[in-house]
Amino acid sequence: MPASAASRAPREGAAAVLRFGRLAAMGTVAALILMAGVWASWGTAQHAMFTKGRERGAMTVTRCAGDVCTGPYTPTSGGSKARDRVEIERTVAVKRGQTYAVAVKPGSSAVVRTGPSGFLYAWVPFGGALLLASVVVAGGLGLSRLGWVLGGSGLALITAAFVVL
Structure with missing residues (x-):
């Protein structure tokens, strides 16, 4: 075997290992x-x-402060109860005075849009x-x-x- 072929084989093996390492990483x-x-x-x-099996309803945003907007919750699903105050995360899409379809997170007064x-x-x-x-x-x-x-x-x-x- 010529000397150039013998010295090329370890470099090709190292390149393959590095290529595999890059792909894996x-x-x-x-x-x-x-x-x-x-x-x-x-x-x-x-x-x-x-939302099936969760409390669903409508929330009317009455007040926003900081990262949270609050308002009353009116149920639309069976087994859900009306609440005077629930909280929804304040985003650019949540505006005061608007009503949104929401679901209540279990065990809390937080709601998410549906x-x-x-x-x-x-x-x-x-x-x-x-x-x-x-x-x-x-x-x-x-x-x-x-x-x-x-x-x-x-x-x-x-x-x-x-x-x-």
Whole structure:
């Protein structure tokens, strides 16, 4: 075996190991970003999506202070009781004097929006994770088509949430 072929083999093996390490590391980072997005969204999304068996009703926002808006709750589902004061997270979409369809988080006086607007708004953190993961997938893994799909999906989710709100 010529000397040049013998010296090339260890370099090719090292390059393969480094390539595998990069793919494994970037794949792990992308997976962690997506899992974190789901985790961040799930706390609100579960109440907005699965309203069967939960207290559902309407909330009229009467006061906003800091990060929270409050108002009375009028039930629309069986087994739900009227409340003088419930709290909803203050966002740009929650306005004083408006009435929103909501579901009560079990064991608290906190409510989340339901319907298409509540569903989409709950998944906005996952949309951001899709955007961030698209950069990692396209740049770190070299899968540009998949990166475009992830980025486009995240952008569509975030845009739809703000259009519906």
